[in-house]
Amino acid sequence: MKxxxxxxxxxxxxxxxxATITVLPSASGVMxxxxxAVAVDxxxxxxxxxxxxxxxxxxxxxxxxxxxxxxxxxxxxxxxLGLGSLRxxxxxxxxxxxxxxxxDLAEDLNSLQPDAFRLATISFQxxxxxxxxxxxxSTTLGDAFGDPLQLSVVNGSVGVQATDQVxxxxxxxxxxxxLVILVATQRGIARRQxx
Amino acid sequence: xxxxxxxxxxxxxxVAAGRAAANAQTIRVVSPASGVVMQPGQExxxxxxxxxxxxxxxxxxxSAIEAPENLSTQPYRWQVKTTGVPGxxxxxxxxxxxxxxxxxxxxxxxxxxRNRAAISSLIADLPxxxxxxxxxxxxxxxxxxxxxxxxxxxxxGEAAFTSxxxxxxxxxxxxxxxxxxxxxxxxxxxxxGRSVSLHVEVPGADRGDLDRNGRIDMDDLLQLQTYFGNxxxxxxxxxxxxRDGAINALDARVLTTLCTIPRCASR
Numbered sequence: 001m002k003x004x005x006x007x008x009x010x011x012x013x014x015x016x017x018x019a020t021i022t023v024l025p026s027a028s029g030v031m032x033x034x035x036x037a038v039a040v041d042x043x044x045x046x047x048x049x050x051x052x053x054x055x056x057x058x059x060x061x062x063x064x065x066x067x068x069x070x071x072x073x074x075x076x077x078x079x080x081l082g083l084g085s086l087r088x089x090x091x092x093x094x095x096x097x098x099x100x101x102x103x104d105l106a107e108d109l110n111s112l113q114p115d116a117f118r119l120a121t122i123s124f125q126x127x128x129x130x131x132x133x134x135x136x137x138s139t140t141l142g143d144a145f146g147d148p149l150q151l152s153v154v155n156g157s158v159g160v161q162a163t164d165q166v167x168x169x170x171x172x173x174x175x176x177x178x179l180v181i182l183v184a185t186q187r188g189i190a191r192r193q194x195x
Numbered sequence: 196x197x198x199x200x201x202x203x204x205x206x207x208x209x210v211a212a213g214r215a216a217a218n219a220q221t222i223r224v225v226s227p228a229s230g231v232v233m234q235p236g237q238e239x240x241x242x243x244x245x246x247x248x249x250x251x252x253x254x255x256x257x258s259a260i261e262a263p264e265n266l267s268t269q270p271y272r273w274q275v276k277t278t279g280v281p282g283x284x285x286x287x288x289x290x291x292x293x294x295x296x297x298x299x300x301x302x303x304x305x306x307x308x309r310n311r312a313a314i315s316s317l318i319a320d321l322p323x324x325x326x327x328x329x330x331x332x333x334x335x336x337x338x339x340x341x342x343x344x345x346x347x348x349x350x351x352g353e354a355a356f357t358s359x360x361x362x363x364x365x366x367x368x369x370x371x372x373x374x375x376x377x378x379x380x381x382x383x384x385x386x387x388g389r390s391v392s393l394h395v396e397v398p399g400a401d402r403g404d405l406d407r408n409g410r411i412d413m414d415d416l417l418q419l420q421t422y423f424g425n426x427x428x429x430x431x432x433x434x435x436x437x438r439d440g441a442i443n444a445l446d447a448r449v450l451t452t453l454c455t456i457p458r459c460a461s462r
Contacts (some may be wrong), residue, residue, distance in 0.1 A: 030335070054448045147445070
């Protein structure tokens with residue numbers, strides 16, 4: 001069986017801290033033409049305590065020969081009261097830039113924001129074979145008061161396989177199928193001989 | 196043995212350094228120096244240096260000079276005439292290497308002055324230039340009036356700019372005015388034996404009230420967002436709310452803590 005060009009989500013830690021921002025694709029390998037959802041998650045904040053995430057401005061870099069941006073679904077972690085936040089999405093040839101600013105009071109953010117939540121899910125169309133890194137190139141993260149927040153970054157990647165490279169059936173399955181056909185054929189012959 | 200090893204290592208380093216130097220092909224315009232002011236029609240020497248490469252041809256070009264012939268041998272030097280078009284111009288030099296590659300020199304900037312006799316006066320487009328906030332920048336709106344009545348904006352390097360009070364507004368040699376602190380001052384330009392000036396006003400405002408409407412709200416946030424990625428122009432830049440020298444998302448979050456309306460809502 002040809003192995004999918006797979007790469008897990010991991011590498012590059014850009015700062016040291018208990019909290020992380022993780023880029024996690026829904027699958028490490030997908031077929032050409034399909035969609036892959038890339039989650040950008042924050043983990044390791046202190047629930048109900050400072051620091052909370054009050055603002056972020058992050059740029060996700062990808063390979064446009066492999067992936068094409070499709071859509072975004074924003075998270076609600078910076079909108080703890082459900083009253084809305086200020087969001088902005090912009091693009092470059094090979095980047096998606098996400099900006100979200102909480103309009104909540106610092107005390108509400110610090111007391112109500114969970115310790116882990118999703119910033120956004122970005123969907124890409126797999127438009128070319130190969131492997132695309134999914135790297136956060138530029139990250140500005142601030143706490144509820146606008147002070148800089150240091151988070152470790154865990155980047156990801158996704159492999160795209162061309163559709164003409166149809167995965168071959170597993171040999172064990174082929175072997176089993178051959179055995180069934182062989183047995184059935186032999187029984188048929190035996191019946192005809194006895195009959 | 197150790198001495199032998201050290202000698203061999205040193206020799207290898209020398210060879211490596213030599214190869215690195217040989218691989219570093221560079222081209223640069225030695226003269227004229229960037230920023231030089233020339234008179235229209237003035238003859239200048241353009242001197243180009245190429246190192247670390249064998250060249251087939253070297254040439255120079257630019258809107259300020261009449262293009263000379265390319266040269267295939269050193270010295271790469273030309274005597275050329277500046278054109279009569281006043282303003283800022285670039286001169287570039289390129290070399291076609293023996294291996295077919297082309298390398299280019301960083302451009303140098305020349306200022307071609309106007310014919311002094313063709314200027315009737317200098318004027319300011321506005322009597323008063325209102326700056327938007329501390330840290331705001333604007334190009335000094337000075338123009339030369341020609342004898343035929345045409346007005347042409349004074350270019351970079353064409354005039355000497357001064358500020359009467361640099362604690363309120365500073366001006367650089369290219370005529371960019373920076374609002375430093377609330378107040379009012381005068382910015383002047385001198386060129387072609389004439390001078391002109393205008394008033395500059397820098398408003399005072401509450402921290403975060405970028406549009407100076409007495410409220411700190413969504414309009415200020417959206418205005419601040421348009422400056423993301425810029426550097427603060429002065430230590431007291433009104434947009435650099437956390438005073439870290441960069442205007443970015445962190446300043447936006449600081450601004451939300453200053454909003455005078457719940458959730459910064461203004462609409």
